[in-house]
Amino acid sequence: MLVKYLLATIVAGLFAGILLTPAMYVRNVPLILHAEEYENAGGHEHSHDTAAATDAATAESAPQAVAPHVHEDEAGPELPFGRLGNTLLINLVAGAGFALVTGAAALFLGRRITLQNGIYWGLAGFFIFNFAPAFSLAPELPAMPAADLAARQAWWLITVLLTAGGVYLIVLRQEIWTKVMGVVLIVAPHVYGAPEVEDLTSPVPPTLASEFAVSTLATNLFFWVVLGTALGWAIQHYAASELEG
Amino acid sequence: MAAARTSTTISLPLASRLTTAVFSLMLGVFIIYGVGLSHSETLHDTAHDTRHSYGFPCH
Numbered sequence: 001m002l003v004k005y006l007l008a009t010i011v012a013g014l015f016a017g018i019l020l021t022p023a024m025y026v027r028n029v030p031l032i033l034h035a036e037e038y039e040n041a042g043g044h045e046h047s048h049d050t051a052a053a054t055d056a057a058t059a060e061s062a063p064q065a066v067a068p069h070v071h072e073d074e075a076g077p078e079l080p081f082g083r084l085g086n087t088l089l090i091n092l093v094a095g096a097g098f099a100l101v102t103g104a105a106a107l108f109l110g111r112r113i114t115l116q117n118g119i120y121w122g123l124a125g126f127f128i129f130n131f132a133p134a135f136s137l138a139p140e141l142p143a144m145p146a147a148d149l150a151a152r153q154a155w156w157l158i159t160v161l162l163t164a165g166g167v168y169l170i171v172l173r174q175e176i177w178t179k180v181m182g183v184v185l186i187v188a189p190h191v192y193g194a195p196e197v198e199d200l201t202s203p204v205p206p207t208l209a210s211e212f213a214v215s216t217l218a219t220n221l222f223f224w225v226v227l228g229t230a231l232g233w234a235i236q237h238y239a240a241s242e243l244e245g
Numbered sequence: 246m247a248a249a250r251t252s253t254t255i256s257l258p259l260a261s262r263l264t265t266a267v268f269s270l271m272l273g274v275f276i277i278y279g280v281g282l283s284h285s286e287t288l289h290d291t292a293h294d295t296r297h298s299y300g301f302p303c304h
Contacts, residue, residue, distance in 0.1 A: 002265040009269065028298040078290035090280055090292040094299070097276030104270035107262045110255045117253055130300055139300035152302035153282050216298050243255045 002107075002242045008234040009103035010096045015234075016227035017095025021088045023222050027215035029087070031208060032142060038203040039143030098125060099227060103235070105164075109172065112243060115232040122228020124167050130220040132163040132186065136194040139216040143204050147195035159189040 079086055102125055106113050113121050133156050140146055162185045169182030202209075235243075255262065279285075280292050281301040289296070289303075296303040 001268065002262065005265060006269055024294065024298050029294055032294055032297050077287045078293070079287065083294070086291045087294045090295045093276055094280040094292075094295060097273045097280060100269045100273030101277065102273075104266045104273060107255070107266035107269065110259065110262075112253050112255050114253060134300050137300075137302065140297065140303060142297065142304065146302070146304060149302060149304065156302050157282070212297075216300055219298060220300065243257055 002239065004242050005103065005107070005235065005239040006100075008238040009099045009231060011238070012227060012230035012234040013096035013099025014092050015095070015230045016099065016223055017092040018088070019226050020091045020095065020219070020223045021084075023219045024087065024091070025084075026219070028212065028219055031212045031215060035141035035143055035204045035208055035212070038205070041203065095223075095227065098129070098224075099231060102227070102231060109168075111172075113228070113232045113235050115229065115236055118228040118230070118232025119225055120228070121231060122224040122226070124171070125228065126221050126224035128160055128163045128167055130217060130224070132189075133159045134213065134217060136190045138209070138213045141204050141209055141212050143202065144209060145197045145200055145202050147197045151195040155189065155194050159194075162186065162189055 079089065081089060102121055103113070106121070136159070137152060137156060146152065166182040166185035169178045169185065173179065173182075279288055281296055281299065283289070293303070
């Protein structure tokens, strides 16, 4: 087991997760909070949040008095670190997760992530995990109309896997037919199409939704550039000796 | 040029990196599933803002 390599990837992931948190609070979280005002006022509720019904009912008579977020009810099942604390915790964990997957991919492929090429690994991760799925399944705000959750998750997962395969075939293989296959893999889920909802009526103004889609992509691009570069740096500094064979 | 090429590849044989690669991949996938896709209510509510911000399908 290449322990130093694993630790280096986790450190890089935690670092990127820390930086993601303030980046999210520049635009994304304010937009989520803004959308939740419409979510509560419009009587929409999370299907799995029983407390939301009461909130929504209150909201119709006094929209200003309602709590800004249904999940902040005392009975909410989230971890008790507050909204910012929970998000920071999840970002740290998520950063480590994406770092581990990226580090694993590099190990499988026999490629080394360095300070110089780290940004390209980051851009590949952004393309695979964020840009490609968002092309047909735009990042959603709370209360936006959406198709069945399980169907969207399945489409998201399949798109990520196909895109990863496509990026590998295009970037790391030399033959022309593999590059063509790579393009086919990347395009296929979009030709098939993401699950769609029939009724597009939404309590959230479309301007908010478009602002959110762009701001999340920009934020995630930042996250992946930091993660890729940090991976290169950490692996070079802490794990180089392990990779010499 | 040759030096530049070797610096971006790993000379360690595949057999020596496979265990770490598999372990790292499984741990990473497990984490990403928990953060982004799990239907657990606690995980959903805790990860709520990150899920939306990251573009995971949510709700």
